[in-house]
Amino acid sequence: MTKFKSNKGLTALAIMLALLLAFGVAACGGGSSSSSSGETTEAEETNEGGTAPAAAEEEAEGGGEVEAGKHVSIAMEEILTGVSFGQELKEGAEAYAAEDGNVSLEINGPPSTEPEVAQKQATDMLAKKPEAFGFAPFPPELWTRTAATINEQVGPNVLTFNERPASEKDQVSAAPNQTFVGVNDREGAKLMLEKLIEVEKLPKSFTGEVILGQCVAQESGVLAQRTEGFEEALSAGLPNANVIKFNSEVEPQANTEAWTTELAAHPHVDIATGTCNQDGESLIKLKKEKGYKYMLGTMELVPLTRGGIEEGLVSVNGGLSWWLEGYTAARMLTEAARGAEIPEGFVDVGLQLFTKANVSALKEMETEPAKFNEAAIEELFKNGMPETKPIEEAF
Secondary structure, eight states: OHHHHHHHHHHHHHHHHHHHHHHHHHHHHTTOOOOTTOOOOHHHHHTTTOOHHHHHHHHHHTTOOOOTTOOEEEEEEOSOTTSHHHHHHHHHHHHHHHHHSSEEEEEEOOSSSOHHHHHHHHHHHHTTOOSEEEEOOSSGGGOHHHHHHHHHHHTTSEEEESSOSSSSGGGGGGSSOOEEEEOOHHHHHHHHHHHHHHHTTOOTTOOOEEEEEESSOOSSSHHHHHHHHHHHHHHHHOTTOEEEEEEOOSSHHHHHHHHHHHHHHOTTOSEEEESSHHHHHHHHHHHHHHOOOOEEEEESOOTTHHHHHHTTSOSEEEEEOHHHHHHHHHHHHHHHHTTOOOOSEEEEOOEEEEOGGGHHHHHHHHHOHHHHTHHHHHHHTTTSSOOOBOGGGGO
């Protein structure tokens, strides 16, 4: 009997101690679910003998598990933030971040074409360990090492926008990154000038002067591709035209001065156009102020574009929605940081041609870009990440 009573007492004592210990642990925990201290219990580490957390983590790393709504940090490095297209692109990216509500977005970019400055800014953002990174490697041949570093540290959550990952089609397969968000600039420039020829009803026998301005004197890359597009349109539509090409300068004031000098040397030019939004702004101003009669086609949008079309100063504008490009890149990067897989290839955000016939649509594009691009956004993201074309089709 005595032995039985003794065992019963020890059992009761053990139960009491276990209850007190359990109560003490619960009290120390204070009811908090925070894991910021980094401490975990053995049960948490093993998930009660299972391995589900580890499996879920592996799925996320492989792009199979998307953490919807998770707070993420993304970085974007652009070019030419001192001109309107760079500002519009930033506004589009910021609009998506605000719409999502759970994104820390950092955007940098030099005001002019300064690849050394841009790469230093990109490297500084990399040091902050963003979860996804988008960049405009202008020009790509100077970004080889930095692009590889970005891909090593943040890949596969990396894409390029505005500028392709390589300058030439035959080089793109060797680039560290294989995703580009933007437009086919050569094709866009060709379509714009073809539309000008159509609107102005110019015959194939046309022999007048045509001035083509390229705001950065490069033989490859986005601006050279636009010049190629102009030349293709002229070769097919106005094969006998007298074509003059010159470096129109990238800085806005220098651009206006360059066009002032060029037009003074060719006061009776028939058609004038340029690769950059600075060219369009200068040519609209000079045509209005000095009474030039040239037919004018412009690329990209500047504040003077809509008025220029309405007043008959601009025959046609090839308007890219930079807002949409920034929005699309930021949204893809955000979803990638949450576990979605960025598709390889060319995400074409499209180009709009504006003439007097549809200039009213341009007002909405300028003043309500989210509304104007609503249908395009829905189409791009209807199946999650946008569908892509072969990246070679971006050239």
